[in-house]
Amino acid sequence: MKKNGEFVAIYEISKILTSSQPLLFQSFRESLKILNIHLKLQKSLIFIRKGQDPILLAGCGNDQADNHFSFYYFFIEQVLKNGFPIVVPDIHKEPYFSSDISHEEDGTEEPISLFCLPIRYERECIGVLVCEKKRESALEPLSETTLTLSLATNLFGQKIKLSMDNFKPIPFPQSLELPPPPRKNGDIQLKNNGGVIGQSKQMQAVMDLVYHVAPSRSTVLLRGESGTGKEVIARTIHYLSPRKEGPFIKVNCSALPETILESELFGHEKGAFTGALFERKGRFELAHGGTLFLDEIGDISPAVQVKLLRVLQEREFERVGGNKTIRVDVRVITATNKNLEEAVLKGEFRADLYFRINVVSISLPPLRERKEDIPLLADHILNKIGKELNRKLRITPEALKLLINCHWPGNVRELENCLERAATNSRNNWIDEIDVACRRNQCSSPMLWKKELQVISTPVVSSEEAKSREETPRSSFFSPLISDDPKEKIIQAMEKCGWVQAKAARLLNITPRQLGYALKKYGIEIKKF
Structure with a gap:
């Protein structure tokens, strides 16, 4: 720490928490007041876990908590689930969460940083400390504040655990009464249209891993059937990473022949081949400082595999027809729906490249294994289609039940096509059972619903x-x-x-x-x- 005042803050907090103060709420509020003074915080709040939901225990600061609560809640949930701290350098520049926060509301152009740190007792995360700090400039470091707050959370965790048995809810001042938090994951939408939607355990596990790996620069391999949303997850990793201000470049490796793919990835010099009339930058150069998403990585030829391996190892390459070595700073995310292990055994995919791209592997579940997400997905898709058609589309329970019972070999992509077809067939704003292709013998997967299968019930017998x-x-x-x-x-x-x-x-x-x-x-x- 640079200042003795930060040591003094921790010392004063320890004295308050070890005193005989009868009210837990009052002890924490006085502790937060000290943090606000010594660290120049605008606001500080302590949330504790009650069942599966966080509840506010104490707070100190300005009276704008209710304006930012839905913004906090997303981060609080992630900290409680993962146990990792989250620091947002400037809440005004967050590109992927819906929020009403604006510079005009805060009356300043200065960056406001958000700190969400886990409050632990031993290895259990029992709460979250949320703080806002207005920085004088974007260059002001955050590490000192984060360190001081982490020391404070250690003291808070011991006090909360010792007092939890005697804890009773205490009425908070009017300025700290917060509106009820959003109850569904779908209530917190990503600003970009590629938001991840899902409340199933499978998707929650995927997102936990995404949040854990996003801040690093490790190469990620996304695995899953066609239509499971690999590109959506790749974009989410990019926007959650420190490279979010950089470009996100995608390449479908299976859509291009070998010669064109090589030029597409690495670029070419003027006159490198017939038709190369101009110098052209490749996707690796265009993705410098950002993320490159290579879809269908399992379909590239052995010749391209060799060159790709060198780029992943050395982060350097030469353009087609050129001699100049170009160095790039790129994070690579790959995706495939093939069994790469089997391809390696058959000699179709290089083993060294496989180990290079398989640093962090994320497997996306097919839609048939997370059918509880279908209502959320259907609602999101119908809202998107409704905006295009200028209609307010809804789906009946009977039609939704039919969708849930379907097998969906095409996964989310097939569900989207099915709902778009149903919206076109519908004569009003309600998608009914008869509008779904399965009921009109026009299903895009006829192998699933040729006819209604008769299910014979099994009676109870002696x-x-x-x-x-x-x-x-x-x-x-x-x-x-x-x-x-x-x-x-x-x-x-x-x-x-x-x-x-x-x-x-x-x-x-x-x-x-x-x-x-x-x-x-x-x-x-x-x-x-």
Whole structure:
């Protein structure tokens, strides 16, 4: 620390917290007042965890807390989940969160920094310290303030844990009464249209990893089926990183042949080949100081793989037809829907490149594994389509249930296409069940919904009846389910269960071995996604 006043602040706080002050709220408010004076903070707040939600314990500062609360809440949630501190250099320049914060409201052009530090007891995160500080210039360092606040949180954590059993909610002054926090992740929207939407455990795990890896410069490999949102996650990593002010450049490696891809990535000199009339910068140069997203990395040729490996290792390259070595500062994010390990074993993908790009691997779940996100996604997609069509679109519960029961091999991209088609078919602002392609025999995935599969309910039977049924030969399994066309019923069951044989066998009331025999008998080819 540069100033003795910061040591004095910690000493004074320790005296307050170890005193016999009967009111926990009063002890913390006096401690925050000392922090505000010695660190020149505009505002400081202490939130503690109550169940899954943060509640305000104490605060000190100006009376604008209610204006910024939704902005705080997002960061508070992340700190409580991950246990990592978050420091925002200037809240006015945050490009990805909805907020009403503006320079005009604060009456100054000076940057305001936000500090969100975890309050821990041992290894458990039990609360968050939130502070705002107006800096004289953007060059003023934040490390000293962060260090002092982290020392204060250690003292707060011990006091909160010791007093938690006797803690009772205390009415706060009117200036500190805050509106209820947003209840859903979807309530906090990203400003850019590529915002991540999802409240399922799978997507929360993905976002936790994204927030953890974004501040670093490590190469990230995004894995997942087509349409799961790999580019959206790549953009989110970029906007959460220190490179957010730099460019975000994307390249679809599978869309370009080898010769063009090499020129696209590394650029070319004038006269390097027929048609090269001008010098041209490649995507690596254009992404200098930012992020380069290489989609479908598994489709590049061996020749390009060699050159790409050198760039990732040395951060330098030469343009096509040139001799000058160009150095770049680029973070690379790659994505693929292929099994790279299998490609390495087959010799189709270089092992050294695989290890170079697979520094941090993030696997995105398919939509069928996070169906609880479909209502949020549908609402977001319909809002976007409604703006384009100048309509206020809504979806009925019956239509939404139909979407939730679908398999979605095309994932979010297919869901978006399905809703756009339904909005076009709808004669009013409500998307009904009949407007969905599945109900009109026009589904983009006919393998899923050719016909309505008849589901036979299983009644409860006595032990004697069950025993007699067990003695019945299983070869008669077709009779209750299949009438004239056994092959068609097997296909329907497989489609309904996403071509998982074990699930389809249970639906047909047969063993997986019997189903495997039937698939071979009727020559049914297994679909793979």
